[in-house]
Amino acid sequence: MALPNLQDFQFRADLAENEIEILKKKIDCMKVSIQSPGESSTIELNQLLQENGKLKHQIAILKRYVESLRKKESNNKSSVTSVSDTNKMDSHTISIYDQLMELLLKAINKAYPDVVDPPVIITLSNNSKFGDYQCNSAMPLSKLLASKGTKVSPRDVANKIVENIAESPIIEKLEIAGPGFINIFLKREFALNILMSLLKAGKVSPPSVKKQRIVVDFSSPNVAKEMHVGHLRSTIIGDSISRLLEYLGHDVLRLSHLGDWGTQFGMLIAHLQDKFPNYLVTSPPISDLQSFYKESKKRFDEDEAFKKRAYDCVVKLQSHEPDIMKAWHLICDVSRKEFEKIYERLDIKVIDRGESFYQKYMEQIIKELDEKNLLEEDEGRKIMWGDKKDVGIPLTIIKSDGGFTYDTSDMACIQHRINVEKSDWIIYVTDAGQSMHFQLIESCAKRAGILTDKQKLSHVPFGVVLGEDKKKFKTRSGDTIKLVELLDEGLNRALNKLKEKGRDKELTEEELNAAKEAIAYGCIKYADLSHNRNHEYIFSFDKMLDDKGNTAVYLLYTLTRIRSIARIANLTPEQIKAAVETTSISLEHEKEWKLAKVLLKFPDVLLKIMKDLYLHPLCEYCYEISCAFSEFYDNCYCVEKNKNGETIKVNMGRILLIEATAIIFEQCFDILGIKTVNRM
Secondary structure, three states: OOOOOHHHHHHHHHHHHHHHHHHHHHHHHHHHHHHOHHHOOHHHHHHHHHHHHHHHHHHHHHHHHHHHHHHHOOOOOOOOOOHHHHHHOOOOEOOHHHHHHHHHHHHHHHHOOOOOOOOOOEEEOOOHHHOOEEEOOHHHHHHHHHHOOOOOOHHHHHHHHHHOOOOOOOEEEEEEEOOOEEEEEEOHHHHHHHHHHHHHHOOOOOEOOOOOEEEEEOOOOEOOOOOEHHHHHHHHHHHHHHHHHHHOOOEEEEEEOOEOOOOHHHHHHHHHHHHOOOOOOOOOOOOOHHHHHHHHHHHHHHOHHHHHHHHHHHHHHHOOOHHHHHHHHHHHHHHHHHHHHHHHHHOOOOEEOOHHHHHHHHHHHHHHHHHOOOEEEEOOEEEEOOOOOOOOOOEEEEOOOOOEOHHHHHHHHHHHHHHOOOOOEEEEEEEHHHHHHHHHHHHHHHHOOOOOOOOEEEEEEEOOEEOOOOOEOEOOOOOEOEHHHHHHHHHHHHHHHHHHOOHHHHOOHHHHHHHHHHHHHHHHHHHHHOOOOOOOEEOOHHHHOOOOOOOHHHHHHHHHHHHHHHHHOOOOHHHHHHHOOOOOOOOOOHHHHHHHHHHHOHHHHHHHHHHHOOOHHHHHHHHHHHHHHHHHHHHOOOEEEOOOOOEEEEOHHHHHHHHHHHHHHHHHHHHHOOOOOOOO
16 A cells, blocks of 8 residues: 555655755754854754754655655556556555654644644544544644744634645545634545555555564463463463564564472472372373462471472572473473463464573673672662662562572563563563562663663553452352363353354354354453453453454454355455456445545554554454444445346445455454454
8 A cells, every 4th residue: 555646756756855955954054053052042052953853854754755756666657546556556554644644744844944843633533524634733833833922823823734735645635624623535546546455465564664673571371370361361462462563564572481480399399209209200190280289389388398398399400400300391391281272272372481591691680780789788688779769669689598589580581682682672461560560670671771772661561350240250169260261161152152043054063163263262352452451351251242342253243244245246256356457446435435444544553552552442443344344335235136136236346345344354353363254
């Protein structure tokens, strides 16, 4: 999806080059002014410096833009609406919001060149009568000018902005409403070229972003303990964030910081030695690690002699004694196999990199922190402070008994991810209760010089999962709900839902199983992702499996209905692909145009999510697509049949719009980690 007219490309390129020259001259003049500070006040000098930096930044943007346009030049200058132009389209989708921001910023700078860092406010319009987008910069600009002694009404400001907006292949017309709102109407030709380009490629390409190396730390269960509902949110949210970033072209490393080291392994190994003394020769049958853990914990709490042996095993584990390491590997391998079963069912890809991995790096980080005089003695332990103004507690780097802590591990971990993994951005997906911890880790890492301005650290917190009684989600006996049991119940309920609708009589066994899994796992994921992650949410299978409203079931049904239209029209994928070469998408009807405009929002939705890492806007967007499609389908016939059920007319322009809708819809589902099916 790209700017649709090659002549416009050249016009924009020439305009950009001229503007660069003007900006360069302005910068040269400013430098002269800056060299003679006596001619202006300190305030004026600071303003010139700010504008100087801003203009340099604009020049860099324009140079890149001109270069990209030159690459697009071609001897073939077809019309804007020609389908053949789709072969020359950019491989990235266009962000309408970014394009409008660029146009409006240039217009405001031309209209009011003395205003430094002007407000550019663009919003979506709630009513198509008042445009598709609105620029609401006039009122704040009017106030800003008034504060500098220039009184101009917001409406006059809006008129001046409109006068300076360059011609654009995106904008059909501009209207000024009320006290100074600028209503922006999109061109249908622009939408047509974008959607035809999508169909030509057979996929929707991501918007352009600067590629980064990103580590996403999520899921992170503990060895010898089963994954439970508490791991659900981190696993689902972390996977979806990873999918989004990968789709946008980033180099993503998915890591699960496995709890596979520490005191508890001493008691597990000691219990293993007693229960399976021949473990070195015969692999012990300890598939139920949860029970095994409870048995060892009971002995640890009640038997002093066993507790002493457990501590001895910890020392031997830290010394890497072969027999003890063999026992440790056995326990870890059993856990990993169980975790992998859950990940496979949920289609989660993640690399285990446990606490044990970072043990060898802990001594190194302690030595470096000590050499920088960042460690302080505190009642026998060694602590480290970050910025005391932001976080009023320290990290405990070494305990009073000489042992390491989670703080030590996390400091070694962040250093490895930056220095060895070369990450530009580290994302931690954990419950909100750990927010203070990651603030402290970030603060200390910055103070130690590990985390610099070149890297970014983000903590993605989330609230707890509640039961329908609005209390922490547990079993009736008060135990934490095992994740595998939750998934099994989801499968049973999904199957019952399908049978209620008689789908077991219409679908093959293979189709029924695929639909059952898509609904069960999809509804669990969607229920989580559709809520603001900062909030707690109530886990309710009844609500999740509702086939009305903003649920995975409703959206999956919508997608299968979209896909069924081509089958009803007896159109093969090859026929639809051939039609792209000869037929244009129909955008004449208001409901066709409404659906198209919703589809155009796709790149902006993703870019917003990448900035704040909240995924519920993507779920809201999926529901918006579904609603717009339903309105379109109810008002615009795609296939007409006679009384005998024979097809008498196929509106191929609308079939192509449906195909574009399905492609974007399916890409959204993929980012959410939800599998789709052709028949439900």
